[in-house]
Amino acid sequence: MYHLALKMLLGDRAKYLMLVGGLTFATMLMTQQCGVFFGLLKWTTSHLSNMRAKLWVVDRKVEQANELKALRDTDVNRVRSVAGVAWAVPVYVGVQSAKLADGNFKPVMLVGLDNATLIGQPPLLLRGRLEAIRLPNSVIVDELAVRRLSAGRAKPLDLGDTFELNDREARIVGICRADKHFFGYPYVYSTYTQAVQFAPRQRKMLSLILAEPAPGYSLASAAAAIEAGTGMKAYAEEELFWSTIWWYFRNTGIPVAFISTILLGFIVGMVISGQTFYAFVHENLRHLGALKAMGASNGLLTCMLLVQAFTVGFIGYGMGALLVVGFGRTAVTRGEPPFMFPWQLPAATFALVMSICMLSALMGIRKVWKIEPAIVFRG
Amino acid sequence: MSTTTVAPLAVHVRAVTKTFGQGEAAVPALKGVDFNARQGELLMIVGPSGCGKTTLLSVIAGTLNFDGGEIEVFGSSLHAMKPRHVTEFRKRNVGFIFQQFNLIPTLTCIENVSVPLLINGASRRVAEQKAEAMLDQMGLPGRGHDRPANLSGGQQQRVAIARALVHEPRLIICDEPTSALDKDTGSHIMDLLRDVARHPDRSVIVVTHDNRIFKYADRLTEMEDGRVQRVHDQAGNPDFSE
Numbered sequence: 001m002y003h004l005a006l007k008m009l010l011g012d013r014a015k016y017l018m019l020v021g022g023l024t025f026a027t028m029l030m031t032q033q034c035g036v037f038f039g040l041l042k043w044t045t046s047h048l049s050n051m052r053a054k055l056w057v058v059d060r061k062v063e064q065a066n067e068l069k070a071l072r073d074t075d076v077n078r079v080r081s082v083a084g085v086a087w088a089v090p091v092y093v094g095v096q097s098a099k100l101a102d103g104n105f106k107p108v109m110l111v112g113l114d115n116a117t118l119i120g121q122p123p124l125l126l127r128g129r130l131e132a133i134r135l136p137n138s139v140i141v142d143e144l145a146v147r148r149l150s151a152g153r154a155k156p157l158d159l160g161d162t163f164e165l166n167d168r169e170a171r172i173v174g175i176c177r178a179d180k181h182f183f184g185y186p187y188v189y190s191t192y193t194q195a196v197q198f199a200p201r202q203r204k205m206l207s208l209i210l211a212e213p214a215p216g217y218s219l220a221s222a223a224a225a226i227e228a229g230t231g232m233k234a235y236a237e238e239e240l241f242w243s244t245i246w247w248y249f250r251n252t253g254i255p256v257a258f259i260s261t262i263l264l265g266f267i268v269g270m271v272i273s274g275q276t277f278y279a280f281v282h283e284n285l286r287h288l289g290a291l292k293a294m295g296a297s298n299g300l301l302t303c304m305l306l307v308q309a310f311t312v313g314f315i316g317y318g319m320g321a322l323l324v325v326g327f328g329r330t331a332v333t334r335g336e337p338p339f340m341f342p343w344q345l346p347a348a349t350f351a352l353v354m355s356i357c358m359l360s361a362l363m364g365i366r367k368v369w370k371i372e373p374a375i376v377f378r379g
Numbered sequence: 380m381s382t383t384t385v386a387p388l389a390v391h392v393r394a395v396t397k398t399f400g401q402g403e404a405a406v407p408a409l410k411g412v413d414f415n416a417r418q419g420e421l422l423m424i425v426g427p428s429g430c431g432k433t434t435l436l437s438v439i440a441g442t443l444n445f446d447g448g449e450i451e452v453f454g455s456s457l458h459a460m461k462p463r464h465v466t467e468f469r470k471r472n473v474g475f476i477f478q479q480f481n482l483i484p485t486l487t488c489i490e491n492v493s494v495p496l497l498i499n500g501a502s503r504r505v506a507e508q509k510a511e512a513m514l515d516q517m518g519l520p521g522r523g524h525d526r527p528a529n530l531s532g533g534q535q536q537r538v539a540i541a542r543a544l545v546h547e548p549r550l551i552i553c554d555e556p557t558s559a560l561d562k563d564t565g566s567h568i569m570d571l572l573r574d575v576a577r578h579p580d581r582s583v584i585v586v587t588h589d590n591r592i593f594k595y596a597d598r599l600t601e602m603e604d605g606r607v608q609r610v611h612d613q614a615g616n617p618d619f620s621e
Binding site: 001003004007008010011012284286287290291292293294295296297300372373374376377 | 433436437440442443463466467469470471473475477478481483484485486490494495497498499503554
């Protein structure tokens with residue numbers, strides 16, 4: 001009987017297309033918006049993915065990676081002196097102003113790496129040599145910086161080209177790929193010493209300290225030792241990641257905006273498919289009544305309706321997911337908008353779409369269970 | 380009293396009552412109906428609109444619960460069965476022919492006819508083979524893959540008859556089978572139903588108010604106001620075997 005159930009469904013072309021379209025739309029809206037939301041949240045932690053260290057030591061009031069309070073230069077040595085710390089290096093992080101050839105200014109995220117070790121170096125160097133960053137006024141820029149800072153030039157910035165960074169000449173010695181910052185700033189890397197010279201002078205210039213536990217110390221015990229010994233806050237990388245994510249959840253309207261859209265996708269999908277499926281069942285009530293009169297049990301009719309509902313669910317989900325994958329590929333290739341597609345996302349959307357189908361089917365099933373087979377004898 | 384041999388009973392209805400609604404809105408549809416249908420006969424239930432014909436047909440078919448009385452169909456007591464057993468009984472023993480044919484428009488004729496077999500658990504291949512053979516018997520060779528909308532009203536009713544017979548039920552229930560058809564087509568359909576009823580182990584019950592087809596009945600049961608008024612044969616002789 002199930003093949004006949006599918007033929008009944010496919011035969012009503014308008015409703016079939018409406019159901020598949022509604023579920024495709026719902027899948028796309030929920031998955032795409034979640035993907036963008038996750039991508040945006042990932043961008044809030046771009047410092048972590050771009051610098052990569054096991055321990056992040058910051059001012060004790062710091063709650064997230066994008067809101068750093070300056071430390072004293074001597075704090076590096078205080079951390080180094082804590083038992084349980086293998087090494088600790090200073091990092092400068094700050095937004096600076098780069099002048100373009102056309103006279104405009106663009107903000108960039110300047111990262112100053114420890115001169116000796118270059119710990120926190122760019123995740124992927126595409127061109128140039130990392131060591132060249134130690135040369136005077138040298139910087140490594142990411143691909144976004146090449147695009148942004150090339151405005152007004154005859155050809156894009158390349159190795160050896162210079163631009164103005166806070167009224168100082170910066171020479172490009174490398175081009176890297178880095179995760180994009182939440183505010184959309186390009187990353188510009190230099191050594192710590194040069195970075196504090198590019199940046200306007202302040203009393204305290206050290207942004208954070210990257211460290212690693214000594215052998216025999218866990219992340220938690222090393223972090224606890226640093227906090228106890230220095231009064232600063234020491235985060236394990238994952239701890240700072242989630243602390244940053246939750247900070248944005250608590251302190252910005254971004255999650256509410258995205259969750260509203262995702263909820264809207266669910267409701268729209270539910271309303272379209274629920275109403276259409278209910279109308280489909282309602283219009284076929286006489287035929288379903290005839291099947292019931294002929295001896296089809298409520299169980300058989302329920303299974304038929306479930307087969308119909310889940311079939312459109314699978315097709316709608318598949319089409320929606322394909323469209324999102326297409327969107328995601330474009331986003332990843334272009335670098336924007338933010339997009340992240342962990343396996344949990346399609347799995348969760350699949351579960352939501354199937355629950356929409358189940359709820360839609362239940363409305364029809366309730367109606368089918370209630371009809372008396374004698375309905376077929378009424379004119 | 381008739382001296383001819385009386386065929387065994389197919390349907391035996393005693394003192395059946397059915398009321399729709401409750402309290403002041405209650406409408407008694409059957410007020411203690413006594414009624415028999417015999418094997419190998421085509422019996423018509425006739426009467427004015429609202430007299431309870433369709434309600435009687437529905438309770439005999441097991442598609443509507445009744446309030447009181449007893450109904451036996453081929454020896455099985457419907458009044459003593461649980462609802463799911465009534466459904467099982469209907470699945471195996473009852474074939475339906477409806478006024479508006481009730482063919483599923485998105486399915487082909489073969490698929491429509493195969494439905495009762497599939498409900499009874501037959502495989503798709505067997506069901507479709509039997510359905511095609513039944514359509515051939517109904518004078519519709521080569522039309523199995525057509526959709527109902529591509530057939531005339533008479534052809535659609537033939538498909539409906541094929542669907543009612545394909546699983547070889549013993550009781551055929553027909554609700555106004557000719558009312559949606561013109562006179563000639565209606566006559567052809569009634570010829571077909573009379574042939575169907577000639578099977579000694581089968582009974583055909585037709586509800587109608589189309590007096591043009593009364594002549595096809597072996598017996599006529601006249602109803603009025605929820606009661607059987609008269610049972611008689613074509614010549615108008617009362618049936619004392621009741």
